[in-house]
Structure formats: structure tokens, C-alpha cells
Amino acid sequence: MPRINIAGNAVKRFTHGETALDVEADTFLRLILELDQRFPGLGRQIEESMAIAIDGEIYQDAYHAPLKPGSEIWLIPKIAGG
Amino acid sequence: MAYETLRVVGTRPIRPDGVDKVTGRAQFGADMTMSGQLVGKMKRSPHAHARILGIDATKALALPGVKAVVTSADFPEIPDEMAFVGEGPMNFRDLSCNCMARDKALYEGHAVAAVAATTAAIAEEAVALIEVSYEVLPHVIDVEAAMAEDAPLLHPRMITQGVSPAPTKPSNIAKKIVFALGDVAQGFAEAEAIVERKYTTKPVHQAYIEPHACIAAAGSDGQAQIFSSSQGQFMVRAYAAKLLGMDIASIRVTPAEIGGGFGGKTLVYLEPVALALSRKCGRPVKMVMSREEVFKATGPTSGGTVSVKIGAKKDGTITAAEAVLKYQAGAFAGSPVGPGCMAAFAMYDLKNVTITGYDVVSNRPKVAAYRAPGAPISTFGVESCVDELARKIGMDPIAFRAKNAAKNGTKAAYGPTFRDIGYAETLEAARKHPHYQSPLGKNQGRGVASGFWFNIGGESSAAVNINEDGTAVVVEGNPDIGGSRAALAMMAAEVLGIPVERVRPVVADTSAIGYNFLTGGSRVTFASGMAVVQAAEQAVAELRKRAAISWDIPVDDVAWADGKAHATGASVGKFQPLSLADIALKSARTGGPIGGKAQINAQGAAPGYGTHICDVEVDLETGHVTILRYTAVQDVGRAVHPSYVEGQIQGGVAQGIGWALNEEYIYDKDGRLENPGFLDYRVPVCSDLPMIEAVVVEVPNPRHPFGVKGVGEVPIVPPMAAVANAICDAIGVRMPDLPISPPRLRAAIDRRAEAAE
Amino acid sequence: MSKHHVSATVNGEPVEFLCEPQETLLDVLRDRLNLTGSKEGCGSGDCGACSVIVDGRLLCSCLILGAEAEGRAIETIEGLAQGDKLHPLQQRFLEHAALQCGFCTPGFLVAAKALLDCNPDPTESEARFWLAGNLCRCTGYDKIIRAVLDAAADLRKAKGDARHGL
Structure with missing residues (x-):
């Protein structure tokens, strides 16, 4: 079961302070759907404002990003630039 | 595909838009004119913080030559809605209120009204004739003063996010963010030397030499054109549509050459206002900021x-x-x-x-x-x-x-x-x-x-079209802020195997290429480059296929090297190599125009x-x-x-x-x-x-x-x-x-x- | 207010125009003569993007009035190349990648030409101080200075060659 770590404090209000969650999802899309079920509103919050780093590779706006058990998975704020 | 031997990437050719830029021919934001155009000018708040009690444009409208005045009443009220732009999440309601103040002016220079007139002098006179009544409010400039308990509030409903439980009182602190790893107290206890200090920085402006400029023309059929200098024609199109309640397909934005941005042109300031003026009077409206307006009303970055x-x-x-x-x-x-x-x-x-x-x-x-x-x-x-x-x-x-x-x-x-x-x-x-x-x-x-x-990477579209003389056009959608046309053309030339001088890159308007995220985040050479490489690879695959048709052999027996198709495998030595030009000249006989197109969301930055x-x-x-x-x-x-x-x-x-x-x-x-x-x-x-x-x-x-x-x-x-x-x-x-x-x-x-x- | 009638030469060609008393030479060049190569970056003579040469003297065209151009010879960026042959400054700017966005480039080229007209062999320091009235926000000036010094050498060589009948 993939384990998701959440950087920062932006979504703690949804997760009641939890910063690491075990999930069934095997893609970023399924993660959004699953988390929205478990913590209403969190899925949309993540979709709008967060990117996902899988074993150090950052995916932004990528439903297909694959979540594997054993991978290091972080939700981090989306990045733009100048 | 891996490219091991590089002929073009890593060299220093002259940029394809270079001659235009050393001869004064390149068209920047203020260089475009349209038939019948008016000049638009902004009326700006002289106060750092003031409630707008009323705006009376009667005298301005009575001035001969004045064709339209707009205020916030001409912009639809937008509900809070988040979108991801330059700095992070941006609220379109805020963006609208920044382009045209709604109930309060929040800084000196905040736009409160705009005028379109036949000449700049008349527009300036009309701006002076617009009467705005203000209730001046206490203001706060510095960050720690703004955080103080008794600081004047800019937004009476602002509750600090990221604090739990959520504060009950509003403040000027929009958000608190925390990142933590390990045990800091323990770490400091192990330290043998500690330095602790407070540093301060001042707001600084991007200070691009070209002030913001645009020209907008709305037609009675609801279609609009914008020519403007920005870091993204698709950004301008989306924001103008959002702020004016228009369809995206009804707005066509042509990117001017951009005279510097550094992040400061990832937003709109003038375009929705010029378009609102144009919609009101039915004529093209050109707006160009003065340097003073650039400093007072755009950018800077935080102190x-x-x-x-x-x-x-x-x-x-x-x-x-x-x-x-x-x-x-x-x-x-x-x-x-x-x-x-x-x-x-x-x-x-x-x-x-x-x-x-x-x-x-x-x-x-x-x-x-x-x-x-x-x-x-x-x-x-x-x-x-x-x-x-x-x-x-x-x-x-x-x-x-x-x-x-x-x-x-x-x-x-x-x-x-x-x-x-x-x-x-x-x-x-x-x-x-x-x-x-x-x-x-x-x-x-x-x-x-x-x-x-x-x-970053991000959404990028590119097309590579092969011409019948063996040259190629790269169509891309990111304003070239510092030589990216050259880099993109070089990557296409590398893949196609032709000299870079045979590749012409074009920064297309919003109707001529698919969506591109703006020029920012150091993404263009990386992400649009990736799209260009994929489009060029598609073109190469097509070129191989066409050579195979010409030779009547399986496509697997055609390899691409040095800009030519070579027969390989069972067909090796049976045919003279065909150049890109040879194949392109006969494209009608082998299946029609040759090219490639890629529309990607580039990952892996x-x-x-x-x-x-x-x-x-x-x-x-x-x-x-x-x-x-x-x-x-x-x-x-x-x-x-x-x-x-x-x-x-x-x-x-x-x-x-x-x-x-x-x-x-x-x-x-x-x-x-x-x-x-x-x-x-x-x-x-x-x-x-x-x-x-x-x-x-x-x-x-x-x-x-x-x-x-x-x-x-x-x-x-x-x-x-x-x-x-x-x-x-x-x-x-x-x-x-x-x-x-x-x-x-x-x-x-x-x-x-x-x-x- | 009535307009002024002005006769001048621009890049060697005679021109006539009508302008308002408050219009700057930059306004006239851009809006009346359709020479938009000169740019307005500040309107106060601080950035040099509107640099032109008037009767041999480098000026910010935003700081003089169109009406003051009467009888004067004005050189702008549009006159720097001879037909399709680029001036050595233009060529060196391209080779050195001495431009990024290109907005300040016309002003730099005109100012650099004025420098080389009066000092064909400037030191790096002389070039830096002469060009201190032109702002560039993209390049950090490094490649601009290299291009100007190389173009100066090209021009000296061309002059020397001409003198020796080469």
C-alpha cells in the first residue's frame, strides 16, 4: 500500500493533523478521489494546489503519475516561477 | 530517442530574430498601430488606502474627443476562484480588483477608472476631469507593522490560513506556512556554534525596460483581438476572458516582442481595461504605461x-x-x-x-x-x-x-x-x-x-512543418524573452539533421498553435523544447515513411541520419539516400504535407x-x-x-x-x-x-x-x-x-x- | 493650439512633419514618421532606449521637442545599416549575443555608434562610462561591452585597410 507524505501545513486542517497516510490509490487521480472520500474537500485542495514527488521526480497536474508501494511519495506545493 | 553526437546543440549560431532586433524592425508592445485607434489612459488613486465613495465622469465624457470611460462597474463581479499563476494560487476576484479597484483603492497608483480618447493629450485631460470622491483610510506599508494587532485592515474578511484552530479575528496575515523535518531543539543542543540573525530586504522591481503596452480591438460580433507584450499570450487570453466574462475562443491574442519581463509580465494590468474600453466605444484602444505607472502599479517582488x-x-x-x-x-x-x-x-x-x-x-x-x-x-x-x-x-x-x-x-x-x-x-x-x-x-x-x-515543465504545444525546399518551420507559443527561438530552432535542427539556418521558428498567436503555459519558471527551453523535439521526431518518422513509399520498401528498412533517409537492412545499398528536400518535394505523391505536432504537459524538470x-x-x-x-x-x-x-x-x-x-x-x-x-x-x-x-x-x-x-x-x-x-x-x-x-x-x-x- | 511645421533630415533623407508644441522628438519619430525603432522606456532621459544622434551629438529623443528638430540632421537606429549590410556594431551584437529581449538594443547601438564616431579606440572603462546612460536589464552588460570593443576594432581595421588601399 503506497504511503503518502504531505509537506507543510496546508492540508492539516483536512487530515486532522495527519501528515502521512496509507492509501489504496495507484495513480495521482485515484489518490485525489480516495482522499476526497476520506477527508471531504482534501482531494480538490490537492488537485488545485499540490504537486506530487515520486522518488524525487516532481509531477505537476498529472493524473497518471504512478504510485507504487515502497516509493517515496510526497505531496508538495505546486511551483511556478518568474 | 537519445542523441549522443550533437552537431547543433551546444553551438552558438546567430539568433533567428536577431537582425530584426538590431535594426529596430522588431515590433514590441507599443509599436503596433491599428486603423482608427484611440489612446487609453488610466485614472489612478493618489491615496495608499481609501474607500471609493463615488466616481463622476460627466465632465470627462463631455470633453470633445473622449469616446469612453470605464470603471469597475464595467467589469463583471467575480466570485472568489482560485487559479494557478506566477506566484502561486491567484484569486481572479483579486486580479479583477487589481486591474480596476472596486470599493477600495488599496495602494497609491491603484487604477480606479480609464478613458479612451482620440489623442493622448485629450485622454490625459479627461483623466484629470474624472472626479473620484474618497474616504481616506489609515494605511500600512511595512510587513511587521501590517502584522501588528492594531494595524489598519486591507480586507476585513481576511482570516489567516494555515493556523489551527482558525483565528476568529481578521488580520493582514493571509497565510502561515510551516515545513519541518527532524527535531530542531535536539539539533541545536548538539551544536557547538550557533549564529542567529535577522535580515531584511526591500521590495525591488523587475524593471524591464519596456513598459507594459497593448492594443485591443473588440468587434460588434463579440470577437476581439489583443496585441500585447506579455510573458504569455495564452495567459492574456485566459485572464481577459475571465475578467470580462467572454469566451476564450472569442479573443485572439498576438504576442508582441517582449522587452523584458523577469516574471513581471505574467499578469494582466492593461489588456482587460483596453478591451473593456474598446467594447464600449467600438474602436481599437491602445494603452502604454509610463515608467511611473510601471513602478507604482505593477510588480514588484516582496520585501x-x-x-x-x-x-x-x-x-x-x-x-x-x-x-x-x-x-x-x-x-x-x-x-x-x-x-x-x-x-x-x-x-x-x-x-x-x-x-x-x-x-x-x-x-x-x-x-x-x-x-x-x-x-x-x-x-x-x-x-x-x-x-x-x-x-x-x-x-x-x-x-x-x-x-x-x-x-x-x-x-x-x-x-x-x-x-x-x-x-x-x-x-x-x-x-x-x-x-x-x-x-x-x-x-x-x-x-x-x-x-x-x-x-518547472508544464503545458506546451509545438508544430514542425517541413517545406518543399527542405527547410522547416517551428511553430511555438512562448514569447521569446531572451533567445528561446534560437534554442528551439537548434533542437529541431538537431533532430531533423539539417543546419539551424534552415529552420525558421515562429512564436504564434493563440489561434495558430495549441495552448502553452507562459514563459516563466525557466521552462521554455526545457518544456517547449521537449514539445519541439517530439514534433520534430514525428516529422522524421513521417519522412522515413515517405522515403519507404518512394523506394517501395518497408519503413523499417529506412534510417534517418544527417538529414537524409538511408536504406538499411535488406535494402542497404540499393538506393541513393534521399534528403529532406528530396522527400518534401514529392510529398504530394507520397501522402501530402509532412510535419509533426506535439501537445504535452512536460514533466521531469x-x-x-x-x-x-x-x-x-x-x-x-x-x-x-x-x-x-x-x-x-x-x-x-x-x-x-x-x-x-x-x-x-x-x-x-x-x-x-x-x-x-x-x-x-x-x-x-x-x-x-x-x-x-x-x-x-x-x-x-x-x-x-x-x-x-x-x-x-x-x-x-x-x-x-x-x-x-x-x-x-x-x-x-x-x-x-x-x-x-x-x-x-x-x-x-x-x-x-x-x-x-x-x-x-x-x-x-x-x-x-x-x-x- | 496650432501645430509646428518642421523640416529636418532623418537618416540622410529630408522629412517634413507637423507636430504639437509639447510633442517630443521621440513621439514624432514613432507616431508621425513611423520609425518605431527608437523606444520609450522612461520618458525622462534615464534609460537611453530612445537614443538618437542629432547633428553629431548623442541625445535622448524623449528630452527634446519635435519642434526643436527644425533644420537638424537626425540619425536613428533605422539608418545604422547600409541597405542590407549591417553596421559592424550590429554584426558584433549578434555574434556576441549582446541582446536578450532586444528592447534596449537600438538605443545601445546608436549610443555606441556615437562613441565610436568620436573615440575609435575606447578602453573598456571608457565604453562603460559612455554607455552608462543606457539601461539594459537582461544582459549584465558583459556581452554588450565585448561587442562594442570588437566592433571598434573592426572599424579601425577597415579604416586602416582603406588607408592602405586594401
């Missing part, structure tokens, strides 16, 4: 306070680090404090770290992105503190950084593990550079600092690191700092056009030196900007700077076909600390407040002298 505490063992191992950042967002929420927090310690492998950030509104123009948004501010504090700590334990600053450097496998303070990074390589190149060993004279000093930026060495000489009499020598080392993945890569690095350094030594927004007691011009807001000029040596280190990004990493933002991150550290090395005075202008440095020198007596 802020950065409190940093770092502890280390005597052997140089950092045991704990802590930072608290307070960034000014300007009149609406959304400073770059988030990336400021994340970039702050990204150079280091830290076990125990806490970073806290506050996003704070005050009565200043809403900040816009500026090159590596947020990172230069936090990094100034961190890299100054690192320097002081290295001195305290008697370690060479590069050795100290190398001992703690982030490497592949290091966990970032914000969570993920770094991969494919080249920070250590930049430190090593800096250490070995002759500059680092060269002697220094009296009152001269040397400073070192490093910096990090994430870099890799972060960039730089390490800078700066030598200064301090004039103790005047406090003036001379930059004697500057070397900037950066990992760029692979330099596609090395001259423009060097140029990005040199330009970023120059902006950083301005940030360090001179640039600042100065307000009077009424919250009015006192220096809205280049005479008093002093950007570096030619005679202020030495040659800036850019040293390119190449640790390729394996997720890009040519190994590209973003380049443009990293170089502005280290200079402020590099300069401050050099000043400290020269005269032993630590300058924690920017800019280190002559009066400020002279005062610090005097204070030290007094303390010594």
Missing part, C-alpha cells in the same frame, strides 16, 4: 524579514537550522513566501530544520513574480548566516558548504529526495576557479554564496544550483561598494546555446547586484512612492559592473532528450549574500539589511568606529 538560526559542530556539520520569513504580498494575498520557504535550505543536507512563512498584505502594489520568486529573499538570509557560521568555526566557506551540500539522495526540507542535482559540482568548480585563489588588496574582500531554484564568487572593494569614506570581480558557476544540465545561457547567468547576477546595493522602494509618510523613476530607483548601469564570468557546469537532466535544466532563475538567487559576505570579508562589517547603499554602509562603519572607542 521581507528573514530570521535565521543555524547551528553546527566544530567539524562543520550543520546540526539544525531554523528560519522565519515574513513577506509582503502587496495589496492582495499571494507573496512568494511558499517557494521562499522551500528554497531557503535546499542547498543543504539537513536532519533537523523548521521553516515558517507568513504571507502579509499591505498598502503596496500587489507583488508579481520576479525571477526565482521568493528564493532570493530567504537565501540572502540563509547564505549570510552560513557565511558567518563558517567564519565562526574557522572553516573555508566553500568547504563548509561542500560538507553540508545537498546531493542525490538528500532529503529536502520540504520532503522529497533530490535526484540528478549538480550542486556539489558547482562548489567544486568554484573552489578550483583561479578567481578563488587570486590575491586581494586593502579594503577588498571575497564572498561566496549559493542558490537553488526548482524549475530538474532543479538548478549555482555558486557565486564576488570580490568587492569598500570605500570607507563614502560607503560605496565597487564590484571588482564576479564569477558565477551554475549547473545548467546542458547548454543548448551557450551564449544565451551565459547571458541569463550574467543578467541574473546584475539584477542581484542591484538588489544588494541600490534598489529599493521608498515611501513617504502618506504611503506614496517617492522614487518611481530610473533616476531615483537605481538599477545597475554599465559603469557599475565588471565583466561577469559565467561558468557553465553540465550535469545532464536524464528526463530531457538533450539533458536540459532550467537556467534563467537560479542566477539571481546567490548575489545578495555573495555581495554582503564579500563586504564583511573586506571590512569586517556584517550588513543584514538590503540594500547596502552607501549611506547605510557608511552608517554601519561609523557605528563600528563608535563602538570601538
Whole structure:
């Protein structure tokens, strides 16, 4: 079961302070759907404002990003630039 | 596809848009005219904070030559809605209110109305005739004053996000952010030396030389055209549509050449207003900002306070680090404090770290992105503190950084593990550079600092069309802000196997190519480059197929090399190779026009690191700092056009030196900007700077076909600390407040002298 | 207010125009003569993007009035190349990648031409101080200075060659 770590404090209000969650999802899309079920509103919050780093590779706006058990998975704020 | 032998990438051809730009033919934002055009001018608030009680345009409208006046009443009211732009989440309601103030003017220069008239002189006269009645409100300018309990509130409903339980009272603090790793208290307990200091930076403007400019024309059929200078024609189209309640398909935006942006043109200011005026009077409306308007109503980036505490063992191992950042967002929420927090310690492998950030509104123009948004501010504090700590334990600053450097496998303070990074390589190149060993004279000093930026990919569309004479056109959708046409054409030429002079890149309007995210985040050569490479590869696949048809052999028996199709396998030696031109000339007979097209969301951007060495000489009499020598080392993945890569690095350094030594927004007691011009807001000029040596280190990004990493933002991150550290090395005075202008440095020198007596 | 009738030469060609008393030479060049190569970056003589040469003297065209151009010879960026042959400064700017966005480039080229007209062999420091009235926010000036010094050498060589009948 993939384990998701959440950087920062932006979504703690949804997760009641939890910063690491075990999930069934095997893609970023399924993660959004699953988390929205478990913590209403969190899925949309993540979709709008967060990117996902899988074993150090950052995916932004990528439903297909694959979540594997054993991978290091972080939700981090989306990045733009100048 | 892997490209092992490179013929074009890494060379220095003349840029394809070069001749237009050295002869004055290139059309920038203000250079376009349309038949029947009017001139639009903005009426702006003279107050830093005021309630708008009423706007009376009767006298203005009565002036002969005045064709339209718009106010916020001409813009649909927009519900709070988030969208991801430049700095981070942007609220379209805020964007609308920033383009045209609704019930309150939130900073001096905030637009409150606009006029379209037949001449500039009449438009200016009409602006003066618009009567706005204000109730002037108390204002607040500085970040810590804005955070105070009794500060005047800009937005009465603003409740700080990121605090639980949620505050019950509104404040000017839009958001609190926290990143934490390990146990900081334990880490500091293990430290044998600790440095703790508070640093401040002033807001600085991107100061692109071209003021914002556009021309907009709305037709009675609901269709509109905009010609404007921006960092993204698709951004302009989307925002104009959103702010005016129009369909995206009804607006066609043609990108002008852009006279600098640096992040400051990732937003709209004029376009929706010009379009609203045009809709009202049925004629094209051209709007061009004055320099004063640029300073007062666009950009800048945040100023802020950065409190940093770092502890280390005597052997140089950092045991704990802590930072608290307070960034000014300007009149609406959304400073770059988030990336400021994340970039702050990204150079280091830290076990125990806490970073806290506050996003704070005050009565200043809403900040816009500026090159590596947020990172230069936090990094100034961190890299100054690192320097002081290295001195305290008697370690060479590069050795100290190398001992703690982030490497592949290091966990970032914000969570993920770094991969494919080249920070250590930049430190090593800096250490070995002759500059680092060269002697220094009296009152001269040397400073070192490093910096990090994430870099991004994003949505990108490109097409490659093969012409019947064997040339090719690359159609792309990112305004060329510093030579990206050259880089994209080079990558296409590399894939096609033809000389770059045979490839013509075109930056297309919004109706001629698919969507592209804006030019920003150091993404164009990486992400649009990836789209161009894929489109060119598709074209090559088609060319092979057409050769196979011509030869009547299986396509698997056709290989592409050196711009030609070669028969291989069972057919080897049976046919003379066919050039791109040979195949293109017969395209009608083999199936029609040949080309390729890619529409992607580019992933796999890799972060960039730089390490800078700066030598200064301090004039103790005047406090003036001379930059004697500057070397900037950066990992760029692979330099596609090395001259423009060097140029990005040199330009970023120059902006950083301005940030360090001179640039600042100065307000009077009424919250009015006192220096809205280049005479008093002093950007570096030619005679202020030495040659800036850019040293390119190449640790390729394996997720890009040519190994590209973003380049443009990293170089502005280290200079402020590099300069401050050099000043400290020269005269032993630590300058924690920017800019280190002559009066400020002279005062610090005097204070030290007094303390010594 | 009545308009002024002005006769002048621009890049060697005679021109006539009518202008309002308050119009700057830059306004006239851009809006009346359709020579938009000169740029307005500040309107206050601080950025040099509107640099022109008037009777041999380098000026910011935003700081003089159109009406003051009467009888004068004005050189702008549009007159720097001879037909399709680029001036050595233009050529060197391209080779050195001495431009990024290109907005300040016309002003730099005109100012650099004025420098080389009066000082064919400037030191780096002389070039830096002469060009200190032109702002560039993209390049950090490094490649601009290299291009100007190389173009100066090209021009000296061409002059020397001409003198020696080469």
C-alpha cells in the first residue's frame, strides 16, 4: 500500500493533523478521489494546489503519475516561477 | 530517442530574430498601430488606502474627443476562484480588483477608472476631469507593522490560513506556512556554534525596460483581438476572458516582442481595461504605461524579514537550522513566501530544520513574480548566516558548504529526495576557479554564496512543418524573452539533421498553435523544447515513411541520419539516400504535407544550483561598494546555446547586484512612492559592473532528450549574500539589511568606529 | 493650439512633419514618421532606449521637442545599416549575443555608434562610462561591452585597410 507524505501545513486542517497516510490509490487521480472520500474537500485542495514527488521526480497536474508501494511519495506545493 | 553526437546543440549560431532586433524592425508592445485607434489612459488613486465613495465622469465624457470611460462597474463581479499563476494560487476576484479597484483603492497608483480618447493629450485631460470622491483610510506599508494587532485592515474578511484552530479575528496575515523535518531543539543542543540573525530586504522591481503596452480591438460580433507584450499570450487570453466574462475562443491574442519581463509580465494590468474600453466605444484602444505607472502599479517582488538560526559542530556539520520569513504580498494575498520557504535550505543536507512563512498584505502594489520568486529573499538570509557560521568555526566557506551540500539522495526540507542535482559540482568548480585563489588588496574582500531554484515543465504545444525546399518551420507559443527561438530552432535542427539556418521558428498567436503555459519558471527551453523535439521526431518518422513509399520498401528498412533517409537492412545499398528536400518535394505523391505536432504537459524538470564568487572593494569614506570581480558557476544540465545561457547567468547576477546595493522602494509618510523613476530607483548601469564570468557546469537532466535544466532563475538567487559576505570579508562589517547603499554602509562603519572607542 | 511645421533630415533623407508644441522628438519619430525603432522606456532621459544622434551629438529623443528638430540632421537606429549590410556594431551584437529581449538594443547601438564616431579606440572603462546612460536589464552588460570593443576594432581595421588601399 503506497504511503503518502504531505509537506507543510496546508492540508492539516483536512487530515486532522495527519501528515502521512496509507492509501489504496495507484495513480495521482485515484489518490485525489480516495482522499476526497476520506477527508471531504482534501482531494480538490490537492488537485488545485499540490504537486506530487515520486522518488524525487516532481509531477505537476498529472493524473497518471504512478504510485507504487515502497516509493517515496510526497505531496508538495505546486511551483511556478518568474 | 537519445542523441549522443550533437552537431547543433551546444553551438552558438546567430539568433533567428536577431537582425530584426538590431535594426529596430522588431515590433514590441507599443509599436503596433491599428486603423482608427484611440489612446487609453488610466485614472489612478493618489491615496495608499481609501474607500471609493463615488466616481463622476460627466465632465470627462463631455470633453470633445473622449469616446469612453470605464470603471469597475464595467467589469463583471467575480466570485472568489482560485487559479494557478506566477506566484502561486491567484484569486481572479483579486486580479479583477487589481486591474480596476472596486470599493477600495488599496495602494497609491491603484487604477480606479480609464478613458479612451482620440489623442493622448485629450485622454490625459479627461483623466484629470474624472472626479473620484474618497474616504481616506489609515494605511500600512511595512510587513511587521501590517502584522501588528492594531494595524489598519486591507480586507476585513481576511482570516489567516494555515493556523489551527482558525483565528476568529481578521488580520493582514493571509497565510502561515510551516515545513519541518527532524527535531530542531535536539539539533541545536548538539551544536557547538550557533549564529542567529535577522535580515531584511526591500521590495525591488523587475524593471524591464519596456513598459507594459497593448492594443485591443473588440468587434460588434463579440470577437476581439489583443496585441500585447506579455510573458504569455495564452495567459492574456485566459485572464481577459475571465475578467470580462467572454469566451476564450472569442479573443485572439498576438504576442508582441517582449522587452523584458523577469516574471513581471505574467499578469494582466492593461489588456482587460483596453478591451473593456474598446467594447464600449467600438474602436481599437491602445494603452502604454509610463515608467511611473510601471513602478507604482505593477510588480514588484516582496520585501521581507528573514530570521535565521543555524547551528553546527566544530567539524562543520550543520546540526539544525531554523528560519522565519515574513513577506509582503502587496495589496492582495499571494507573496512568494511558499517557494521562499522551500528554497531557503535546499542547498543543504539537513536532519533537523523548521521553516515558517507568513504571507502579509499591505498598502503596496500587489507583488508579481520576479525571477526565482521568493528564493532570493530567504537565501540572502540563509547564505549570510552560513557565511558567518563558517567564519565562526574557522572553516573555508566553500568547504563548509561542500560538507553540508545537498546531493542525490538528500532529503529536502520540504520532503522529497533530490535526484540528478549538480550542486556539489558547482562548489567544486568554484573552489578550483583561479578567481578563488587570486590575491586581494586593502579594503577588498571575497564572498561566496549559493542558490537553488526548482524549475518547472508544464503545458506546451509545438508544430514542425517541413517545406518543399527542405527547410522547416517551428511553430511555438512562448514569447521569446531572451533567445528561446534560437534554442528551439537548434533542437529541431538537431533532430531533423539539417543546419539551424534552415529552420525558421515562429512564436504564434493563440489561434495558430495549441495552448502553452507562459514563459516563466525557466521552462521554455526545457518544456517547449521537449514539445519541439517530439514534433520534430514525428516529422522524421513521417519522412522515413515517405522515403519507404518512394523506394517501395518497408519503413523499417529506412534510417534517418544527417538529414537524409538511408536504406538499411535488406535494402542497404540499393538506393541513393534521399534528403529532406528530396522527400518534401514529392510529398504530394507520397501522402501530402509532412510535419509533426506535439501537445504535452512536460514533466521531469530538474532543479538548478549555482555558486557565486564576488570580490568587492569598500570605500570607507563614502560607503560605496565597487564590484571588482564576479564569477558565477551554475549547473545548467546542458547548454543548448551557450551564449544565451551565459547571458541569463550574467543578467541574473546584475539584477542581484542591484538588489544588494541600490534598489529599493521608498515611501513617504502618506504611503506614496517617492522614487518611481530610473533616476531615483537605481538599477545597475554599465559603469557599475565588471565583466561577469559565467561558468557553465553540465550535469545532464536524464528526463530531457538533450539533458536540459532550467537556467534563467537560479542566477539571481546567490548575489545578495555573495555581495554582503564579500563586504564583511573586506571590512569586517556584517550588513543584514538590503540594500547596502552607501549611506547605510557608511552608517554601519561609523557605528563600528563608535563602538570601538 | 496650432501645430509646428518642421523640416529636418532623418537618416540622410529630408522629412517634413507637423507636430504639437509639447510633442517630443521621440513621439514624432514613432507616431508621425513611423520609425518605431527608437523606444520609450522612461520618458525622462534615464534609460537611453530612445537614443538618437542629432547633428553629431548623442541625445535622448524623449528630452527634446519635435519642434526643436527644425533644420537638424537626425540619425536613428533605422539608418545604422547600409541597405542590407549591417553596421559592424550590429554584426558584433549578434555574434556576441549582446541582446536578450532586444528592447534596449537600438538605443545601445546608436549610443555606441556615437562613441565610436568620436573615440575609435575606447578602453573598456571608457565604453562603460559612455554607455552608462543606457539601461539594459537582461544582459549584465558583459556581452554588450565585448561587442562594442570588437566592433571598434573592426572599424579601425577597415579604416586602416582603406588607408592602405586594401
